[in-house]
Amino acid sequence: MRTAKLIRISLILALFTALLxxxxxxxxxxxxxxLTGDALRVENAWARPSPMSAGNGAVYLTIVNPTDQAxxxxxADSPAAENVELHExxxxxxxxxxxxxxxxxxxEPKSIVELKPGGKHVMLLGLKEPLEVGQEIQVTLTFxxxxxxxxxxxxxxxxxxxxxxx
Numbered sequence: 715m716r717t718a719k720l721i722r723i724s725l726i727l728a729l730f731t732a733l734l735x736x737x738x739x740x741x742x743x744x745x746x747x748x749l750t751g752d753a754l755r756v757e758n759a760w761a762r763p764s765p766m767s768a769g770n771g772a773v774y775l776t777i778v779n780p781t782d783q784a785x786x787x788x789x790a791d792s793p794a795a796e797n798v799e800l801h802e803x804x805x806x807x808x809x810x811x812x813x814x815x816x817x818x819x820x821x822e823p824k825s826i827v828e829l830k831p832g833g834k835h836v837m838l839l840g841l842k843e844p845l846e847v848g849q850e851i852q853v854t855l856t857f858x859x860x861x862x863x864x865x866x867x868x869x870x871x872x873x874x875x876x877x878x879x880x
Contacts, residue, residue: 747776747778747826748778748780749778749779749780749824749825749826750780751778751780752780752781753780753781753860754777754778754779754780754781754785754821754857754859754860754863755777755778755863756775756776756777756778756855756863756865757775757776757778758774758775758776759773759774759775759853759865759866759867759868760773760774760775760867760868760869760870761773761774761838761845761851761867761868761869761870762774762831762845762869762870762871762872763844763845763846763847763869763870763871764838764841764844764845765844766841766844767841767842767843767844768840768841769841769844770837770838770839770840770841771794771795771837771838771841771845772801772831772835772836772837772838773790773792773829773835773836773838773851773853773867774828774829774830774831774835774836775829775836775853775855775865775867776826776827776828776829777819777821777826777827777828777829778826779821779822779823779824779825779826779827780824781823781824782823782824783823783859784820784821784822784823785820785821785857785858785859785860786817786818786819786820786821786857786858786859787800787818787819787821787827787855787856787857788817788818788856788857788858789818789855789856790836790853790854790855790856791853791854791856792836792838792851792852792853792854793842793851793852794838794841794842794843794845794851794852794853795838795839795840795841795842796839796840796841796842797839797840798836798837798838798839798853799814799815799816799836799837799839800814800815800816800818800819800834800835800836800837801813801814801815801834801835801836801837802815802819802833802834802835803832803833803835810832812837814837815834819834821857831872836853836855845869846869847869847870847871848868848869848870849868849869850866850867850868850869851866851867851869852864852865852866852867853865853867
């Protein structure tokens, strides 16, 4: 009887130890765009749903510059909105607010620039119709050197792997 109890306690301790070890493991790395290729490119574009037309929306994306030449995102446009601006969310004394970035965003050589919730983003002002999950919108990004790049941004809820931040 005593042996059975010791075996049961040992199994419980082993299971508990295994669970603790699993919790301590780092999360699997998220796939990061590779700094490969010979031209600036845009990946992972997506837009948040917006419940109202004539309201505002946002598009997020990743700019990958594998080249040896710096560039700058200077403008954006979309048929989904009356006006499109480059914005950044900033913490101003504990108050979060969005600021237009009329000079755009620098894209250094051999770098990745993420536009994501809580940081840099493409702001859609005066939506022509609500953005609904499952829809896709076109966004044309203008770079100083790379010129125009048009991307398709699916509208989806913020989910796993979509981090807030700069």
